[in-house]
């Protein structure tokens with residue numbers, strides 16, 4: 001926030017009266033001219049890098065046409081403040097230096113007269129400034145998870161690794177903390193935990209906004225953009241959805257769109273193209289979500305531009321209660337065997353096991369054209385989930401990774417309430433990076449594991465507590481934990497039927513984890529976890545199967561300011577859930593029902609914040 005804007009907001013909060021709007025507007029480097037009940041022209045008259053726009057989080061968008069020398073340059077949608085300013089967002093003016101810039105604004109909320117329209121809080125709070133303050137002002141901002149500095153984020157996408165850096169793009173609204181104006185935001189990291197934020201990578205154009213997609217490093221230059229060009233495919237989304245292409249010759253910092261876009265059109269909704277080079281067939285493969293048809297389409301191409309539809313998979317299979325989105329397809333070894341299998345990720349929303357969004361997957365074979373799923377012992381295609389929490393969606397992997405790693409990141413929220421969570425400066429964070437593997441369970445089926453990437457260990461900042469064995473019974477045993485923590489332990493249930501682990505704070509807020517030994521499940525109860533009342537879908541209990549054969553399980557918990565990730569048995573079962581406690585959980589308690597149990601090899605690490 002600029003000093004000027006924050007000053008104005010402070011004045012508003014303290015109830016101070018304003019000078020005439022025109023005078024203030026001129027001072028802020030803009031001239032405001034009201035043209036009618038819901039139409040206003042804001043001219044940029046001052047010099048500066050940003051036009052800072054005041055936003056009210058919970059009202060409708062205004063349509064803002066950006067006019068440069070009188071010509072329409074772009075249209076953005078912004079919740080321009082009506083009765084109060086919740087926060088501000090910057091519009092980058094540096095690209096227009098030396099030109100006249102004006103905003104032709106159509107507000108959507110009903111006003112009865114121009115006089116009433118003039119009262120809108122936004123007109124007095126536009127300003128031109130060389131700076132925009134992104135310092136964190138919110139207690140729920142994660143300390144060691146990737147999140148945008150400000151504005152809205154959903155799906156991670158377009159992820160690739162090149163020359164020692166992990167590039168992460170994401171669905172981004174730079175002009176507010178709710179879904180809108182989809183662009184590709186960009187961050188990168190050399191270690192998967194410290195992220196650097198970069199300028200916006202791909203912006204909306206005449207074909208529409210920029211939905212999810214993928215990137216590959218075109219090592220042989222098959223697309224004609226040179227060897228090692230980074231090629232992105234994404235969905236251009238307007239009235240319809242089409243697939244478009246862009247390439248980068250500066251390692252993903254800037255992209256040039258392909259003049260022949262769109263490169264794939266269909267007669268129904270399809271999105272989120274995800275491509276990879278198929279070593280075996282010597283062709284590019286592409287999976288595309290045929291969203292409303294609840295299936296994935298597979299294409300092939302020699303050059304990333306010309307794609308041939310080969311097959312479709314999924315109609316009537318797996319979970320079908322929502323749109324299919326964000327596919328990913330890759331091959332992995334099955335641990336402990338000498339076989340390899342293909343894993344097809346099909347994110348679905350709604351229709352997840354606990355309502356709303358979730359990541360289902362299928363295991364099978366892929367011959368370069370067709371995906372054939374494995375069947376269970378009844379000859380059916382089983383439905384499998386990558387994560388049994390409520391806040392794990394749009395999970396896809398990095399391309400071109402070193403050491404054949406399959407590293408994934410998911411969006412740590414749920415479309416049921418993502419726009420309502422109690423943050424404002426930013427909305428949504430990503431999961432910790434995870435390594436996907438395959439294992440065979442005792443039911444003969446192959447399942448995916450996802451364990452924290454080894455780089456995550458670098459978050460540890462000293463051991464807070466260590467105990468090799470703690471006997472627990474029905475009276476709870478409690479220990480202090482640090483606010484940002486990793487808690488690792490094994491449960492040997494011995495005679496116990498249930499082992500309960502409670503994370504709590506002094507305000508009586510808690511998360512209850514229960515290991516049900518006979519049912520072979522672990523549940524996560526966040527109904528009393530803190531702020532839960534922003535959505536009726538938020539208070540919930542989620543439950544995961546453990547796949548444990550001998551009853552012993554190991555757990556790794558990662559507790560950040562507004563999330564808990566639980567990894568069981570090295571990622572064979574996973575639960576990711578958001579929580580919004582009034583103060584950090586500072587205590588862990590263990591108790592049992594039905595007999596005594598042992599907690600073994602407990603280590604509590606203090607975790608350090610990363611650069612975010």
Ligand code: FRU
Pocket residue numbers: 154155171182211212213235271272325326394
């Ligand atoms: C998934 C999704 C994608 C789409 C994007 C739009 O969360 O709906 O299918 O590309 O979000 O932001």
